[in-house]
Ligand SMILES: Nc1ncnc2c1ncn2[C@@H]1O[C@H](COP(=O)(O)OP(=O)(O)O)[C@@H](O)[C@H]1O
């Protein structure tokens with residue numbers, strides 16, 4: 001069985017990765033995790049007899065404490081997600097799952113809602129338990145907490161997950177202490193930070209290189225400024241991509257609501273920024289769009305700032321969903337990604353989005 005270091009060095013040797021000393025610096029911690037997971041007793045051995053199960057604190061909780069996880073944080077494009085993928089590949093167990101944190105929390109909120117309907121008092125515990133029954137290693141990409149509903153439950157949720165023997169590996173753009181920064185009722189969130197510090201090894205990936213910026217630019221898919229010239233380029237590409245077929249609105253059903261993309265031909269969609277981000281849509285809506293499309297044209301992305309903060313926030317969520325689903329993007333915008341949200345509250349979060357937009361401009365991006 002290969003260690004994370006071995007997988008990494010094999011990729012360097014094959015020319016798939018450029019050697020990066022900062023990345024190499026965190027490999028020993030990732031190797032430690034995989035080694036500890038391998039040394040852990042098999043799950044069957046833990047579920048010995050009804051008596052020992054009764055004696056355990058959480059009734060179904062594991063005998064042995066879970067392997068200490070990893071919280072890998074650092075700037076965008078440093079290779080956090082790539083390293084986490086190597087951990088996933090190397091981890092010697094079947095019950096493992098890699099999921100975007102956003103998506104995971106949505107599933108959790110959905111499950112909580114379902115349990116609430118049954119009238120139970122404690123809704124978090126059954127949900128956490130059913131997760132822990134299925135997975136022993138949870139790898140989250142991009143832990144970030146902006147939603148108060150999430151902020152108020154993560155402490156308890158993860159406490160139970162840890163009690164039930166789940167190991168967590170996560171990436172984040174921020175040090176734990178900066179999660180949910182300036183959030184409402186933040187004092188209620190602080191125990192979660194303490195829990196992360198206790199249960200996870202916190203490591204900074206302080207690479208000097210943004211590997212995304214180093215990738216080659218492909219054919220033009222980002223038109224700026226969003227003027228009439230950009231519009232005619234977009235129209236031309238639209239006709240090419242759709243082979244001139246007539247477009248129709250695409251109606252998606254999300255949690256019983258209708259969500260519309262104004263124009264589509266097959267799995268190619270087109271909408272303006274305002275049609276996508278000017279309405280109160282949420283992550284579920286954007287995930288559904290990403291699911292339904294291979295290519296999205298977005299017209300007229302404006303400059304973003306505090307004055308259109310809600311729209312900007314939705315745009316971040318939209319791009320996350322498109323990025324995760326590897327949807328291709330063709331857009332016209334007021335400026336280049338890194339200058340779209342230049343300053344003010346929210347600009348920090350946007351750095352990652354800008355970096356992703358850069359990556360999505362690559363010729364070889366996407367599944368189509
Ligand atoms: N050492 C490396 N050499 C070449 N490409 C890399 C290297 N590390 C990361 N990449 C690539 O750079 C891009 C950004 O890496 P990623 O892991 O997504 O960064 P992060 O999660 O820190 O934002 C990805 O396409 C990834 O495959």
Ligand SMILES: [Mg+2]
Nearest residue numbers: 080081141171
């Ligand atoms: Mg990442």
